[in-house]
Amino acid sequence: EVQLVESGGGLVQPGGSLRLSCAASGFTVFRNYMTWVRQAPGKGLEWVSTIYSGGSTYYADSVKGRFTISRDNSKNTLHLQMNNLSAEDTAVYYCAEGLHIVYFENWGQGTLVTVSS
Amino acid sequence: EIVLTQSPGTLSLSPGERATLSCRASQTFDYTYLAWYQQRPGQAPRLLIHDVSRRATGIPDRFSGSGSGTDFTLTISRLEPEDFAVYYCQHYDNSLWTFGQGTKVEIK
Numbered sequence: 001e002v003q004l005v006e007s008g009g010g011l012v013q014p015g016g017s018l019r020l021s022c023a024a025s026g027f028t029v030f031r032n033y034m035t036w037v038r039q040a041p042g043k044g045l046e047w048v049s050t051i052y053s054g055g056s057t058y059y060a061d062s063v064k065g066r067f068t069i070s071r072d073n074s075k076n077t078l079h080l081q082m083n084n085l086s087a088e089d090t091a092v093y094y095c096a097e098g099l100h101i102v103y104f105e106n107w108g109q110g111t112l113v114t115v116s117s
Numbered sequence: 118e119i120v121l122t123q124s125p126g127t128l129s130l131s132p133g134e135r136a137t138l139s140c141r142a143s144q145t146f147d148y149t150y151l152a153w154y155q156q157r158p159g160q161a162p163r164l165l166i167h168d169v170s171r172r173a174t175g176i177p178d179r180f181s182g183s184g185s186g187t188d189f190t191l192t193i194s195r196l197e198p199e200d201f202a203v204y205y206c207q208h209y210d211n212s213l214w215t216f217g218q219g220t221k222v223e224i225k
């Protein structure tokens with residue numbers, strides 16, 4: 001059974017940094033497409049970043065240059081390093097995965113990131 | 118970049134009724150790169166439909182997807198109490214994933 005468990009969220013000041021993690025089980029992160037999707041309070045879903053099985057990485061324009069997606073194959077874990085955070089980054093961050101590039105088959109329960117002074 | 122517009126914003130229906138949700142793309146795309154997700158309050162999204170009309174594993178057959186070109190539809194044939202939720206369509210194109218803004222299906 002596929003399971004994704006996010007961690008690392010919390011309260012951070014504007015301009016600060018945070019590193020999110022997503023522990024995976026039931027599959028291996030380096031074989032699948034791994035993605036971060038976020039949802040601001042009361043808003044819809046926004047794609048943030050994806051890492052391909054081959055290692056290529058892609059980012060939404062809103063986070064490009066500030067966020068870095070990576071994976072630790074030895075720990076079967078996905079990460080999102082978030083730098084220079086602003087209030088607009090406040091959201092629940094979901095980890096998602098799939099064998100197919102087009103859509104997201106399984107999702108974690110999310111971790112809340114709040115950027116506020 | 119393709120923009121997805123969902124309508125209506127809110128759909129008020131009673132259990133047992135049929136729900137028809139629309140997702141319109143700003144331009145035509147040739148491949149079946151359209152998916153639908155359900156998000157219940159306080160929960161993570163769940164994949165319902167992929168490739169326009171293929172139900173994901175474990176999804177009941179009262180959910181169906183259809184469409185082509187720029188117009189896509191999610192139909193719930195008979196609403197069950199657990200179907201009252203927010204639904205999102207999603208598209209993929211050239212390493213860019215986009216979501217519609219969502220349709221809320223609420224109890225009338």
